[in-house]
Amino acid sequence: MDPVRLALTRRLVDAFGLDRDVEVVSAKPAGESTLRLVHREDYIEAVKAASVDPGAADSAYGLGTVDDPAFAGMHEVSALIAGQSVGAAEAVWGGEALHAVNFAGGLHHAMPGGASGFCIYNDASLAIARLLELGAERVAYVDVDVHHGDGVQAAFWEDPRVLTISLHEHPRTLFPQTGWPEETGAAGAAEGSAVNVALPAGTGDAGWLRAFHAVVPELIADFRPQVLVTQHGADTHFEDPLAHLAVSLDAQRAVQVACHELAHEYAGGKWVALGGGGYAVVEVVPRSWTHLVAIAAGRDVEPGAVIPEGWRQEVFARTRQLAPARMTDGRWPVEYVGWEAGYDPADRLDQAVLAARRAVFPLRGLLA
Ligand SMILES: [Zn+2]
DSSP states (O other): OOTTHHHHHHHHHHHGGGGTTTTOOOOOOOOHHTTTTTTTHHHHHHHHHHHHOOGHHHHHHHHSSSSOOTTTTHHHHHHHHHHHHHHHHHHHHHHHHHEETTOOOOOTTTTTOBBBBTTTSSSSHHHHHHHHHHSSEEEEEEOOOSOOHHHHHHHTTTOOOOEEEEEEEEETTEEEEEEEOOOOSSOOOOOOTTTEEEOTTBBHHHHHHHHHHHHHHHHHHOOOSSSEEEOOOSSSSOOOOOOBBOOOOOHHHHHHHHHHHHHHHTTTTTEEEEEEOOOTTTTTTHHHHHHHHHHTHHHHOOOOOOTOOOHHHHHHHHHHHOOOOOOSSSSSSSOOOOSSSSTTTTTHHHHHHHHHHHHTTGGEEEEE
C-alpha cells in the first residue's frame, strides 16, 4: 500500500492531460457521524487512540498488526480517504457529477468493528451507507479486486437495498478466505443480495471476462440500481506479487469500460468508481487507474497509447524502477467466449461461474 502508487497515478493522469477534463475536488474527511454509519463506536475510539499513541494500538481491533500497523495520524488519514468516497457518492446522488472516481479508496476489507487487510475505514461501505441515508433504495456494488470484498458484504449482509457482487480468486488460495458462492446474504429479505464468484488461481483474461459477463450484467439489469459503486483493485494483474490471477491491463480496462456502460444502461449514469488493492505499484496500478479516470472523464486512453516520457523519468527518479512504455500489455482486443456459447462442465472456470449463478440467480427470480 505504498502511497507512491497514488502519487504516480495522479501524475500519469496529469501526464495525459486528464486533469483538464475532470474536476478535482477535495471532499471533507468523514466525520464521526458518517463513520458511525458503518463502524462501531468502540472501534473508531480504538483507531483514534492508536492514531495518537501507535505503541498502544489494540490488536483486538486488528490494529498494530502486520497487515494494519498503527501510525501517528492514522485516524485522520483514513477518515480523509473515506471522506473522498462519501463526497463522491454525495456528488453523484445530488447530480453535481454523473461519475466520480476516488482511486485512493476501495478499502474493502475494513469491518464494522475492526481493521483488516491494509484497510482501516471502509470507504466503499461508507459511500454506500451515505447513499442509503440520502434516500437511495437500490445500490449495486461490483468489486473486481482479486480479493473478496468481505467488509462491504459484511456491512450490508442483512440489507436487501444493497446488492454486492464480488469476483475474486478462490478463498481456498487467497486472503481473506471468504467469498464462497454459498455466501448469499442473510436469510429473509436480504437472501440473494450477496454474490460471490470464486475464480480458480491462474484465471487469465478470457476466463475473467467470461465470468464478469456471465454474472454481472444480468444481475444489474434485473436489480436496476439507482447508483452503481465499483471497486477496481488492480491486483488481478499477472505482475501482482500478492495473488495468483493472470489478468492483463487490457482486460482490466475492458471491465472498467463495461462498468461505465452498465452505469449508463441501468443506473441513469450514476457511477462511483473506487481503487483498491494493487501491489505492482509502478508496473500496473498507475496505468490501470489512469484508464479508470479517463473512462469516467469520457476521454478513453487508447490501449496502445505511448506513455509520456516525463512520467517515465519521474518514475525512475522516485523508485529506481523502469516504467512501462505503453498504456496496456498489448493484448488488445481481449477476447472471451460469452456464457451462452461454449459452456464446458469440465472447465474449472465454468464450474466457478455456474456455482455463483446457481447459488443466487434463483433467489432473485433469474434462471441459473
Ligand atoms: Zn486486493
